[in-house]
Amino acid sequence: MDNKNLKLNATSDEDLRVISAHLQDSITQVKNIAHLKKNRIFLIQFNRFMWEDVEKGVFRKNKRVQSILKFENILGVYSKNINQKKKDRFLDFLAIETLLLSDKSYEIKLNFAGDILIKLNAEVIECFLEDLGEPWETKNKPKNNFFND
Numbered sequence: 001m002d003n004k005n006l007k008l009n010a011t012s013d014e015d016l017r018v019i020s021a022h023l024q025d026s027i028t029q030v031k032n033i034a035h036l037k038k039n040r041i042f043l044i045q046f047n048r049f050m051w052e053d054v055e056k057g058v059f060r061k062n063k064r065v066q067s068i069l070k071f072e073n074i075l076g077v078y079s080k081n082i083n084q085k086k087k088d089r090f091l092d093f094l095a096i097e098t099l100l101l102s103d104k105s106y107e108i109k110l111n112f113a114g115d116i117l118i119k120l121n122a123e124v125i126e127c128f129l130e131d132l133g134e135p136w137e138t139k140n141k142p143k144n145n146f147f148n149d
Helices: 013-023 051-056
Strands: 007-010 027-029 033-036 041-049 063-072 074-080 090-100 106-112 116-122 127-137
Touching: 007 013, 013 041, 013 051, 013 063, 013 090, 013 127, 041 074
Parallel strands: none
Antiparallel strands: 007 127, 027 041, 027 090, 033 041, 041 063, 063 127, 074 116, 090 106, 106 116
16 A cells, blocks of 8 residues: 655644644543653654545545654643553543743643643744554544534
8 A cells, every 4th residue: 555654844833733733633642642851852652533534535434543743842841630640541632732932932732632731841843743654444533523614
C-alpha cells in the first residue's frame, strides 16, 4: 500500500491550528505522554483519526494512524485532572490553544475531553506532527467532525 504519511511543522499560532485540526478526536493514554526536561522536549503518541481521508470521499473507510506530537524549547509543563498513576487511562484530544505572554514566550494548551488540560510554557512555537507506520481501519467514526461544520 502506498501511503503518504502526514508530516507537519508548526512555528506559529496559525500553523498550530492546522495541527490541532488534524489531531481532532485523536486518542492517547497517560503512559504515552513524556516531558524530557533536560532536553526541553514534550512528546505525545496518539492514535490519530485520519480526517483527511474522510474529507476526500464518502466511500473511504475510517482509519487511524499512530502519530507523534513533539514540542521543543519547553520551559515547563503543567497538567489538570490527569492522574499520572493511572497510566492506562485513555484521553480524547480536542484542540490546541495558544497565548503569547508579555515576556514573548507562549502558553500552549492541549485540551482533552473531561476538562483535562496539559499546559506547556514554551520559548517559541516549535512543534512537529508525524505519522508513523501504516494506518488501520476502525469501525467508529468520531462524532465531532469539525471539517463538516
